Amino acid sequence: MWRVVAKVLLRTKVPRGRACCLQPVHKGRTLLAGITWHHAAQGLHTAWPLSMSPGIQKVEALDAGHLIRVEWEDGSESRYPCVWLRDNCQCPHCFLHSARARKLLFEDLDVNIVVKEVTLADRKKISIKWPDEHASEYEAEWLKKRCFSEEARAEMRETLFLPEYQYWGSDLQLPKMTFEDIMYNDESAYRWLCTLKKVGIVILTGAAARQGELIKLGHRIGFLRLTFYGPTWQVQDKADANNVAYTTGKLCFHTDYPVLQHPPGVQFLHCIKQTATGGETEVVDGFHACNKLKQQNPQAYQILSSTAVDYTDVGRDYCDFAVQCKQRIIDVDSRGQAVRINYNNATRDTVFDIPAEKVRPFYAALKEFNDLLNSAELKFTHKLKPGDILTFDNWRVLHGRQSYPSGSEVTRHLEGAYADWDVVMSRLRLLRKRVLKTD
Ligand SMILES: C[N+](C)(C)CCCC(=O)O
Ligand SMILES: O=C(O)CCC(=O)C(=O)O
Ligand SMILES: [Fe+2]
Ligand SMILES: [Zn+2]
Incomplete structure (x- = not known):
């Protein structure tokens, strides 16, 4: 019943001159093959509708x-x-x-x-x-x-936090929506954020191939997260790069910014220019990998979820910085379930504040995890095209990039930005209220 209501409502929300982005609801749903986004709203539906x-x-x-x-x-x-x-x-x-x-x-x-x-x-x-x-x-x-009651609390928890994950491997059917749809259509925006939470990754297509689209996306959710690399940042080969991302080298699977105490929850990568050879994006479901590691090698999981690793980032960009932080590579909740991956091999400090005898077991555990991330069964490869915006859960999904040839010209350019999960989930709840007309 609510779907009909949402459809009527959404037509009233679209600015004039944007009629082309209106699509029947069922059409929008097929775009996310196999992704049951509307389940995210199920927590709202008790046996007793509000009225x-x-x-x-x-x-x-x-x-x-x-x-x-x-x-x-x-x-x-x-x-x-x-x-x-x-x-x-x-x-x-x-x-x-x-x-x-x-x-x-x-x-x-x-x-x-x-x-x-x-x-x-x-x-x-x-x-x-x-x-x-x-x-x-x-x-x-x-x-x-x-x-x-246990059931009522579980239902409220579900409604407020959408804690259900849909795990994936190399078989991922990358959820895809158009940039225009999510920008101008509330139901699409709601669907985007529900899928981002549940699957951890959504690609938005059809953005302009120029800088500035992520600023607009930031306004759509509320605001972006400012870091030392600026409100948005340009991923391209730079002389005297202040970060390995700003070279043409391969980036092994990582989450961004584990050197911050509260790493950005969500990352946006907007492809503005793509090189002819190389530069492919790789992603892996870190929580899925953690479940596997826990099963396969509980001791490695224990080490990675308990050892504090030093991270460092020193340099100058938006302003000068000298950041240091200790993070466990796998952050777990009270039940031992992974809730955040903090792993960037590039910014892992040379300083390692653990007793010498624990060092080799740590490396062995990290090798196991890194191997799992790179297993053919888990990793998914996709080459971004100009106008694509990859949006993903930076606490869950690790990303990497294949190397590409360096030259005097800039052959590849991505614009990146971060958002916090608090901001994204806040927008999701407000969109849900508007789309489903519920509280
Ligand atoms: C892409 N960039 C430079 C903004 C951040 C890279 C991630 C990191 O250093 O942890
Ligand atoms: O160049 C890419 O595809 C990814 C860059 C990256 O991981 C980053 O900027 O943090
Ligand atoms: Fe990155
Ligand atoms: Zn009172």
Whole structure:
């Protein structure tokens, strides 16, 4: 049902003179062969669409007034700790609605609070009287979304963060969309960002073969991430290059900028000029490779996910810089799942702050990982054409480039830029709200 709504809405969003970028929704979907982007929106769809959220059948206090139990019309139930309810009182005294933020000070919260009285109004909201006579009201729909059950929390997590990955190898069907579509069509832009999050890579085609397109892309999402290499940066063979990327040499698989404490989450590479021979782009799904490494060689995985590697970058570009950082090559979450790869062999420091006896095992582990990245089963090769913009998850996807002949002329030119995942995910959520007309 929402697809129809989105289609109607999107026609109202396209500026005049851009009618050519309108494509039927089903056509757009086939562009991403095998990529079920709309699944990313599934977390929004509960059994109860917002307008039909179930009413409340019964409400009662349990656990000596420390807990509220809500029974829904469909027979299910939710339990809300009273300390959380008091903390989240939505009255203007406790909550600043213009900022959608809590005004209540933690100092003023009694963490042992119990309810004095709870009542149900019209099946649509509950009212609570607290021991100090403060009164709070909570709407059914608001409560339902914040249910503490495992399933409800998993659904909210899914909606907010789209944590599901689609892993790939050399069989990748590189998701492709046109630059114009994602620039002027909200549904396309939403689809682009969902796929970027889920698959980790999308190629945008049909941009102009000149500098400046990434600035426009930055405006589309919000803003770009400035680094020492400038707001955008030019990848081409340069005299006295301040980075190995600015030569004609081969770049082995790397993530950009592990020397920064918070490496850029998303990278854009816009091909402006492409050399006739060489210069092919290689990409690999780093999280997929990590899963394989963990299976294949748990000890190597353990070493790479625990050893702090020194990185260094010293030079001058946007301004002068002397950056140093320690990063684990594989950053993992509490469950041991890789969440960020920090690996650039070029900027790995000669200084290596670990005991001598740990050095050789570290190199052996890194060799295993590097071999996996380069395995025919995992790596995907693609030669960019002028007008292509490769957009990818720089925390997940490692990229490289084949060497190309050097000469007196510039035969190859890419413009690059970074964005932070916070900014990209923020735009994704806003587009979703607009496209699907949901909250
Ligand atoms: C492409 N460039 C020069 C902006 C950054 C390269 C990545 C790095 O040095 O980690
Ligand atoms: O030249 C390329 O294709 C990639 C360059 C690169 O990896 C970089 O600029 O960080
Ligand atoms: Fe790079
Ligand atoms: Zn209040």
